């Protein structure tokens with residue numbers, strides 16, 4: 229059991245710690261990559277923790293999964309081939325599946341244990357794997373992307389853990405170059421991009437790398453996720469050179485997705501009013 233002092237030692241957020249009241253430990257184990265913990269909290273439902281870092285909770289996962297997915301997929305007219313890097317819990321798969329234009333969804337997750345644990349304890353996320361368009365690859369995403377055909381994907385979503393440990397190389401230039409190579413001209417990337425309160429230097433580094441690699445434009449967006457440090461998480465929205473992409477003027481009919489309340493496709497966070505507000509702010 230870590231000492232109280234050790235709680236403040238995470239290099240991603242030194243000097244701060246976050247706590248949730250634990251009702252019951254549901255799973256505790258270790259994969260070749262990380263320690264995996266699932267517990268039932270008193271106020272946020274079930275919680276997934278990897279190497280001591282909260283990855284998602286039942287209550288607020290919708291904000292992250294919807295935003296990291298729809299900010300990208302709503303910015304291109306009709307996404308067909310989509311790749312998820314990481315995302316082993318299945319939440320992003322669930323969100324991608326709401327887009328009828330999508331024909332194939334590849335997912336490359338390095339840790340099979342994360343998938344197995346989410347199957348048992350996060351059914352509302354694991355439902356993403358039920359979609360027949362999903363093809364799961366368990367392995368290293370850098371390797372997977374290197375072997376992917378050039379220009380295969382309309383959109384790539386990098387839903388990784390923090391850039392320490394297994395995900396360290398996912399914020400370096402070679403990785404973004406392999407992403408750009410795998411995207412179609414005018415294809416889009418939505419990439420986890422940490423907190424603007426805590427990681428400004430990392431975000432600046434990622435922005436400058438992405439501005440070199442993605443000539444179609446780079447934007448930083450964020451969402452409120454109360455159980456992430458500082459209560460917000462960011463996303464880098466990048467477009468590969470080609471047909472113009474305007475992230476602030478969604479071309480993919482959001483109403484069509486939101487309107488489809490059939491079979492539980494309603495949104496719990498993302499909505500077109502919100503985007504219009506963003507548009508409005510952007511044009512002030």
Ligand SMILES: NCCCN[C@H]1CC[C@H](N)CC1
Pocket residue numbers: 281282283284292293315316317319320387388389390420422456457461
């Ligand atoms: N699909 C949920 C993945 C969560 N991604 C990360 C979890 C840890 C956070 N500090 C940053 C986002």
